[in-house]
Amino acid sequence: MSFSTPSPSAPSLSLPWQKGFAALGSDFYTELRPTPLPSPHWVGTSHSVAQLLGLPEGWHQSEEALQALTGNQVLAGSTPLASVYSGHQFGVWAGQLGDGRAILLGELAGGHEIQLKGAGRTPYSRMGDGRAVLRSSIREFLCSEAMHGLGIPTSRALCITGSPGLVRREELETAAVVTRVAPSFVRFGHFEHFAANDQEEQLRTLADYVIDRYYPECRSPAATSPWGGNPYAALLHSVSERTAQLMAQWQAVGFCHGVMNTDNMSILGLTLDYGPFQFLDAFVPGHICNHSDHHGRYAYNRQPNIAYWNLFCLAQALLPLIEDQDTALAALESYKTVFPDAFMAQMRKKLGLTQAQESSEALVEPLLQLLAQNAVDYTIFWRRLSHAVAEGQFEPVRDLFADRAAFDAWLLSYSELLALEDKALAADLMLNSNPKFVLRNHLGEQAIRAAKGGDFSELATLQRLLERPFDEHPGHEAYADFPPDWASSISISCSS
Ligand code: AMP
Ligand code: MG
Numbered sequence: 082m083s084f085s086t087p088s089p090s091a092p093s094l095s096l097p098w099q100k101g102f103a104a105l106g107s108d109f110y111t112e113l114r115p116t117p118l119p120s121p122h123w124v125g126t127s128h129s130v131a132q133l134l135g136l137p138e139g140w141h142q143s144e145e146a147l148q149a150l151t152g153n154q155v156l157a158g159s160t161p162l163a164s165v166y167s168g169h170q171f172g173v174w175a176g177q178l179g180d181g182r183a184i185l186l187g188e189l190a191g192g193h194e195i196q197l198k199g200a201g202r203t204p205y206s207r208m209g210d211g212r213a214v215l216r217s218s219i220r221e222f223l224c225s226e227a228m229h230g231l232g233i234p235t236s237r238a239l240c241i242t243g244s245p246g247l248v249r250r251e252e253l254e255t256a257a258v259v260t261r262v263a264p265s266f267v268r269f270g271h272f273e274h275f276a277a278n279d280q281e282e283q284l285r286t287l288a289d290y291v292i293d294r295y296y297p298e299c300r301s302p303a304a305t306s307p308w309g310g311n312p313y314a315a316l317l318h319s320v321s322e323r324t325a326q327l328m329a330q331w332q333a334v335g336f337c338h339g340v341m342n343t344d345n346m347s348i349l350g351l352t353l354d355y356g357p358f359q360f361l362d363a364f365v366p367g368h369i370c371n372h373s374d375h376h377g378r379y380a381y382n383r384q385p386n387i388a389y390w391n392l393f394c395l396a397q398a399l400l401p402l403i404e405d406q407d408t409a410l411a412a413l414e415s416y417k418t419v420f421p422d423a424f425m426a427q428m429r430k431k432l433g434l435t436q437a438q439e440s441s442e443a444l445v446e447p448l449l450q451l452l453a454q455n456a457v458d459y460t461i462f463w464r465r466l467s468h469a470v471a472e473g474q475f476e477p478v479r480d481l482f483a484d485r486a487a488f489d490a491w492l493l494s495y496s497e498l499l500a501l502e503d504k505a506l507a508a509d510l511m512l513n514s515n516p517k518f519v520l521r522n523h524l525g526e527q528a529i530r531a532a533k534g535g536d537f538s539e540l541a542t543l544q545r546l547l548e549r550p551f552d553e554h555p556g557h558e559a560y561a562d563f564p565p566d567w568a569s570s571i572s573i574s575c576s577s
Contacts, residue, residue: 101188115152116201163203168270168344179205217577270344323350329423433507463515471508
């Protein structure tokens with residue numbers, strides 16, 4: 082197999098590319114061209130991402146954009162590349178992985194990297210075909226924008242393009258490409274790669290790049306002094322804190338990632354690589370959303386510990402730079418307090434409580450137990466509770482529990498704490514912390530089924546709701562309702 086290097090591009094829009102990751106040099110990536118797909122068409126677009134990138138008005142809907150963002154044409158000034166990384170998959174060292182189907186087009190002024198996912202084979206594709214299917218591309222596109230709407234750090238998605246070109250999964254499916262956007266797609270696995278290969282110079286180059294670009298504060302005396310002046314320990318500390326914050330947000334909203342391998346962990350604490358993810362329907366703490374995850378390693382309630390395990394791998398990888406094992410362990414230590422504190426802060430917002438911190442935190446565990454015992458729909462519970470506080474009518478919340486007496490007992494304690502709050506402010510906080518709309522599996526599935534039939538309006542509607550998930554969106558109650566019976570039969574695996 083051969084990979085052609087970029088040739089001079091056709092005349093095209095001149096975007097303000099800057100060097101970014103490409104400046105690291107050829108130890109970090111392979112330059113190559115995306116592999117074209119036949120007869121591309123638009124499937125979905127995010128106007129807010131187009132604005133974020135500062136794209137010229139209308140360009141992201143042009144024929145040139147369609148071809149370029151499907152990988153059929155290289156934009157002037159872009160030097161596409163696939164990066165190399167390694168990682169632990171399902172707790173086991175997997176060796177070299179890398180961008181097997183994602184191709185980085187480059188970085189735009191403003192610091193946004195643009196990457197095509199599903200744009201063809203790379204030297205890191207291993208047995209894969211370098212493609213992504215329409216269904217998984219729709220899920221990634223929608224969830225990126227949904228997470229952003231929820232205020233959760235994530236890679237973004239500019240658009241999806243589809244093609245009649247076929248790819249084989251369990252059956253033949255059509256191919257698609259998602260244009261992803263993030264300040265950086267560097268993963269824990271990038272560091273693990275160079276550490277595992279004893280490439281200390283490259284490891285340092287990568288760490289320096291990440292610090293200078295994304296964590297410059299890690300060089301300040303204030304940040305390095307707890308670590309004997311070591312900026313790499315300060316980096317590890319910052320990454321673990323950001324990851325702890327991210328886990329708190331995932332847990333609070335009921336998001337299951339599904340494949341928290343170290344190669345899917347963002348060095349910036351972003352949600353990255355949407356595969357078999359799921360937003361909880363009923364609150365089942367041990368819920369496993371990935372049908373390929375037979376032992377439930379990545380079950381909902383294990384995510385915070387898995388993130389810590391992954392940070393430990395990152396610490397191991399950074400050890401040649403940190404030099405001292407105790408310092409590396411100490412840099413991870415704050416995860417153990419930052420995560421629970423951040424999670425409690427999230428739960429207090431969801432409860433609309435700003436006073437009496439200890440008493441309000443004491444409400445959380447019993448509530449989660451009640452939700453689990455009664456298999457209460459997680460999103461609907463919080464939204465109904467928000468409305469109940471706003472309107473003083475708790476019956477619709479109570480109706481969600483089989484064990485009403487247990488709920489009444491909890492409500493009594495909650496009401497005592499609510500009495501300390503300004504009711505209107507509490508309700509407002511709750512309605513802006515507890516989304517009405519999340520990307521439930523069945524909603525994604527409906528959009529996918531319609532899109533497979535050539536109708537992208539369902540996707541657009543869902544996108545619009547998820548972009549502003551705390552708004553009421555009158556007339557769209559069905560999207561905020563309980564999942565239908567068939568939702569439980571949806572099986573999402575790593576196949577994508
Ligand atoms: P994921 O489970 O999607 O995070 O992917 C794990 C690794 O497999 C990464 O190196 C991906 O680039 C690679 N990969 C996944 N699917 C494909 C595919 N269809 N073709 C090539 N590489 C793939
Ligand atoms: Mg991945």
